[in-house]
Amino acid sequence: MNQIQLSPALPRQTSRAYHAEHGILTEAWRPLGGPENVLDQIIVKTIAEKHEVSAGQVALRWAVQQGIVPIPSSSNPSRWKANADLFSFELDERDMRDLETLDLGEATAWDARTHEEW
Numbered sequence: 539m540n541q542i543q544l545s546p547a548l549p550r551q552t553s554r555a556y557h558a559e560h561g562i563l564t565e566a567w568r569p570l571g572g573p574e575n576v577l578d579q580i581i582v583k584t585i586a587e588k589h590e591v592s593a594g595q596v597a598l599r600w601a602v603q604q605g606i607v608p609i610p611s612s613s614n615p616s617r618w619k620a621n622a623d624l625f626s627f628e629l630d631e632r633d634m635r636d637l638e639t640l641d642l643g644e645a646t647a648w649d650a651r652t653h654e655e656w
Contacts, residue, residue, distance in 0.1 A: 539563040
């Protein structure tokens with residue numbers, strides 16, 4: 539398993555391809571986004587409205603549908619429940635294609651050698 543910063547706005551295709559080729563499970567750190575504001579993106583909000591779920595659930599479901607293990611964090615107990623409820627809906631091909639347009643590229647990733655969360 540390799541934990542990397544990953545969200546719909548930072549899908550890390552190259553890293554995920556390497557993981558798949560070498561039998562490494564990808565774990566998403568910051569699956570709800572960070573400075574890239576995934577949850578505020580109009581595409582995410584539109585998909586959330588379509589499925590009657592939260593924007594956070596859309597971002598997490600995006601990861602799950604691709605075999606990524608998302609580890610969200612929240613201090614809000616009501617979000618814990620919503621974050622766990624990812625199997626009452628499924629993103630269709632159009633949703634997934636629309637989410638692909640959010641890719642901001644590797645330049646937006648934090649440098650793990652210098653970034654400290656705590």
